[in-house]
Amino acid sequence: MIWNLFKEVMRRPLGLISGGILLLLYVAAVLANFLAPYTTNEQDLDRTYHPPTKIVWGEGGLRVQAYDLVDPSMAKYAPIEGESYALDFFGKGPAYRFLWLFETERHLFTVSDPEGAVYLLGSDSTGRDVFSRLLYGARVSLFIGLLGITITTVLGFLVGGLSGYFGGRSDFLAMRFVEFMMAMPGLYLLLALRSALAPHFASDQMFFVIVVILSLIGWAGTARVLRGMTLSIRQNQYVMAAESMGQSPLVILRRHILPNLVSYLLVAATLSIPGYVLGEAALSFLGLGIQEPSSSWGLMLSQAQDVKVFYLNFWWLLTPGFAIFVTVIAYNVLGDVLRDIVDPKMKTR
Amino acid sequence: MISFIFRRLLTLIPLLLGITALVFILMSLAPGDFLTPVKAQRDVPAELIESIQRDFGLDQPWYVQYFKWLGNLAQGNLGHSWAYKLPVADLIGQRVLATFLLSLVALTFSWCIAIPLGVLAAVYKDSIFDRISAGLAYAALSIPEFFLALLLVFFAAQTGWFPMGGATSIDYEYMSFGGQLADRAYHLILPGLALGIGSIASIMRIMRANFLDTIRAEFVTTARAKGVKEFVVMFKHVLRNAINPLVSAFGFAFSSLLSGALMVEIVLQYPGLGQLMYQSILREDQFVVLASVMLGCTMLVLGNLLADILLAWSDPRIRLEKKK
Numbered sequence: 001m002i003w004n005l006f007k008e009v010m011r012r013p014l015g016l017i018s019g020g021i022l023l024l025l026y027v028a029a030v031l032a033n034f035l036a037p038y039t040t041n042e043q044d045l046d047r048t049y050h051p052p053t054k055i056v057w058g059e060g061g062l063r064v065q066a067y068d069l070v071d072p073s074m075a076k077y078a079p080i081e082g083e084s085y086a087l088d089f090f091g092k093g094p095a096y097r098f099l100w101l102f103e104t105e106r107h108l109f110t111v112s113d114p115e116g117a118v119y120l121l122g123s124d125s126t127g128r129d130v131f132s133r134l135l136y137g138a139r140v141s142l143f144i145g146l147l148g149i150t151i152t153t154v155l156g157f158l159v160g161g162l163s164g165y166f167g168g169r170s171d172f173l174a175m176r177f178v179e180f181m182m183a184m185p186g187l188y189l190l191l192a193l194r195s196a197l198a199p200h201f202a203s204d205q206m207f208f209v210i211v212v213i214l215s216l217i218g219w220a221g222t223a224r225v226l227r228g229m230t231l232s233i234r235q236n237q238y239v240m241a242a243e244s245m246g247q248s249p250l251v252i253l254r255r256h257i258l259p260n261l262v263s264y265l266l267v268a269a270t271l272s273i274p275g276y277v278l279g280e281a282a283l284s285f286l287g288l289g290i291q292e293p294s295s296s297w298g299l300m301l302s303q304a305q306d307v308k309v310f311y312l313n314f315w316w317l318l319t320p321g322f323a324i325f326v327t328v329i330a331y332n333v334l335g336d337v338l339r340d341i342v343d344p345k346m347k348t349r
Numbered sequence: 350m351i352s353f354i355f356r357r358l359l360t361l362i363p364l365l366l367g368i369t370a371l372v373f374i375l376m377s378l379a380p381g382d383f384l385t386p387v388k389a390q391r392d393v394p395a396e397l398i399e400s401i402q403r404d405f406g407l408d409q410p411w412y413v414q415y416f417k418w419l420g421n422l423a424q425g426n427l428g429h430s431w432a433y434k435l436p437v438a439d440l441i442g443q444r445v446l447a448t449f450l451l452s453l454v455a456l457t458f459s460w461c462i463a464i465p466l467g468v469l470a471a472v473y474k475d476s477i478f479d480r481i482s483a484g485l486a487y488a489a490l491s492i493p494e495f496f497l498a499l500l501l502v503f504f505a506a507q508t509g510w511f512p513m514g515g516a517t518s519i520d521y522e523y524m525s526f527g528g529q530l531a532d533r534a535y536h537l538i539l540p541g542l543a544l545g546i547g548s549i550a551s552i553m554r555i556m557r558a559n560f561l562d563t564i565r566a567e568f569v570t571t572a573r574a575k576g577v578k579e580f581v582v583m584f585k586h587v588l589r590n591a592i593n594p595l596v597s598a599f600g601f602a603f604s605s606l607l608s609g610a611l612m613v614e615i616v617l618q619y620p621g622l623g624q625l626m627y628q629s630i631l632r633e634d635q636f637v638v639l640a641s642v643m644l645g646c647t648m649l650v651l652g653n654l655l656a657d658i659l660l661a662w663s664d665p666r667i668r669l670e671k672k673k
Contacts, residue, residue, distance in 0.1 A: 180367055191630045193375060278493050282612060285495055286627065301499065305616070310506035310513065318503065321496035329491035 001262070008341050015337040018330040025327060029138035033096040036132035037110045037118055040295045042094070044117065044127035049075035049314050052122045055087065062087045064111055064118045074312060085116030122316035124303060130316055133295045134323060140296040142327065144211055144280045145273040151215035152272070153265055156222030161253050161261075163223075164230030175227065181220035189217055190279065194288045210289050214279045222268065226261060233260050263342040271335035274328040281324050297324050350661070357654045361647065368646055369639055370415060376635050377411035401429055418639070428636030432629065437636045440625070441644065447516055448610055448621035454537050455544035455610075456602055463549045464592070467556025471591075472583060474561065482553065489550035498543040498616035511539050514618035536619075543613045548602065555598060559591040566590070596663045600656025603648075 009015035028035060046069070054065040063084035067077040091110040098104045111118045120131040163174040193213045201209050233239065234257065242252050283289030284298030292299070297320035304317035409417075421428065427437040470479045505511040512518065516536050517529075524532060563569065564587055572582045611623030618624070622641055629637035 180364065191627065274491070281493060282495060285612075286615065301496065305499065307506075307513075310503050313507060315503075318496075318499065321493070321499060324496060325488075325492050328493070329488065332487065332491055 002266075005263075005266070005338070005341060009334070009337055012337055012341075014333055018333040018337070021326065021330045022334065025138060025323075025330075026142060028135060029142050030099070032132075032135035032139055034098060034106075035108050036129070036135045037093060037107055038129040038132040039094050040128070040133055040136045041293050042128060042132075044123065047117060047119075047123055047127045048125055049308075049312070050117070050119050050123040050127065051077055051314075052316055053117070053119050054079065056084055058084060059086070064116055066116060075308075075314075085111045085113040085118075087118060088112050121319050122314070124300075124317060125306070130300070130319060133300060134297070134320060137295040137297045137300055137320065138323070140207060140290055140294065141277055141280055141298070141324070144207065144214070145276040145331075147211050148214045148218070148276040148279075149269045149273050151211065152218045152222055153269055155215065155219040156226055157258070157261070157265070159219070160223035160226030161230050161257060162249075164227035165234055165249060165253060165257070167231075171227070175224070178220045178224050181217070182224070190214075190283065191286075191288065193217075194283065204294065206290055207294070210280055210283060211276075214276050218272065218275065222272075225264075225268070229261055229264065230257055233257050267335060267339045267342055270331060270338055274331045277324060277327055277331075297321075350658075354654065354658070357650070357657075361650050364650065365643055365646060368642060369418075372639055372642055373411050373415045373418070376633065376638070377414075397429075418636075427640045430629070430634055430637045432632045432634045432637075437640045440637065441622070441640050444620065444622045444625045445644070447619065448614070448623065450533075451537060451540055451544065451610055451614070451619060451621055454541040455548070458541055459545035459548040459552060460599075460602075462545075463552035464556055464595075466549070467553040468560055468583075468588065468591075470553065471557045471560035471564070486550035486553055489546050492547075494543060494547060495612040495616050497546060498540070498613045501539045501543055502617065505539060512536050516620050540610070540613050540617045540619050543617065544610055552595065552598065555595060556591065559594050560587060563587045563591040593663045597656040597660040600652055600654075600659050603652040603655055 009019060033039075050067065053067065056063050056065055064087050066080045066083040066085060068080050070076045070078045088110050089108065090106050091112050092105045093107040093110045095103060095105045098106075109118065117123075117129075119129050121134065122130050124130055124133070159174055159178070163171040190213060193216070194209075197209055197213065230253075239252060239256055242256055247255075280289055280296065281298035281301070284296045285302045287302060290296040290299050300320040301318070301324075304314075304320075308314070309317050418428070425438075427441070429435075430437050430440050433440050466482060470482050473479055501511075502513050505513045512535065516533065518524075518532050518536075521529060521532055569582060569586055572586050573579075577586075610619075610621055611627065613619070614621045614623040615627055622644070625637065626641040626645075628634075629641070
């Protein structure tokens, strides 16, 4: 069934485009240490706020334009006429494990000349390559959505499915709790939870803390809808038949009720992943999420929040925002396409 | 109706109790005593600290503190802000007004633009205008609010047409009353825009869908068959019915009046409730956090209530009381 759905999505132009963009983003995130010429924290204090370097053709290959710092106080760079560095494809750079399999030093492209540097998207306040940080940040920002939605869906299905199936007092209690969770202003809860939990965790564990916080806030809505759907599905005769044959509730939930919910879950999950991406971005932006030395799109944007950036037109520091925007819009389009396929009645005319 | 409102307001009490208790537990989990930095400040008299410590039982476990805080709340005492050295009630009062103003501007702006746009998109369905506005709405819904605010600050810095932040200019105190009003309005443009664009898109989409649903109703066919002019059909018959569901959306918009502006306020340095809440969480300014969380929740519940009441008022088929 999932395979049919996939084929159906690929047949629609919007589905193909949005799915393709997402695939590209995730592949780039997974291959970040191969695609990025630098590591997240390779600083170059002589090249702060460097503009994106031009790539030129010459001497039988692609070359990187050389720049000269004209005005250090304004971080103004000017290209040096006729001077450039060779761009090496599959050249040597910092060592890493390729796909967590084997150690290598090869990167897609590097500049081997120690004098030169390639900044596809410029450099930031401490001369770190924005393009590399964007790729490493994608790992955090993109996978937080997948992980978060998995936790939310499992939790929502367990609570919603069980309380819808059994009903009675436990159902009543669970639903009052769900309503309580839904009545709370999400962002406030996020801030309060984060300030309480943060001191107990190291900065590299922060990723998981944020996922857990975001999922704890998000599961209630899913649970409520799933409870309603379970309630109506369990009226079906096949459920009664399974019950009278003495199948255990968990088996019935898994074998007879879950398959009916899959399409709804898929659509809901696709449409709510942007919430996680945005949640992480907002938290990191406020300085409450991912911390240095890690990188994430929200964190990069918060570092772009500087008067210097605004006045001197360092537009390349805002690219993480466009990355977030593209991710969110791709998920929204894909979710709409999925919904149109699963439930044609809901189609927006 | 009255019993319905009464019952809904009653559910507010356990909700607020639960949330404030949760905040208390969370705050007590955070390490360190928030009195330590206060004691280190020379300008806070020792008697004041002692009296607050006694009144709120700050040296006792969180549940004792919680009940003391509730007792103080019942007497109308919201506590004292350490960071601002002001009673919480005064501090929140100033900020609520600023946020309320901002949200109201954003709300009016977005509704005034979104409804005509939605109607136009529905009337000229599948035209170029419809396609473009649908695409723009999609983009507007997907852009993070704080990124939009950042872009606006960037725009303001590059062009110099708008102030980059704050609610008033430096020389605000010396302006005439009219000048002060104009200055406030001038500072509201960018945050209002950042806050309003997302809701323009969503309201426009709802309006368009409603309008298209209503066009297919039988009374529209009847009106057309009677020879009523197309213009009159659209604006007298369709529009009136299509706008009904939006009435309840207005209630929900009201509920987010105080809590929706947090990110925009922080980026544009607008001194509102959201910014206050964020800073007081960072500074562990406990009583300010509690009071603003309570205010936010109350607004949320009141807004939902308003949405239900408005819906019942606009559509008599909906009964709020339980079925007999």
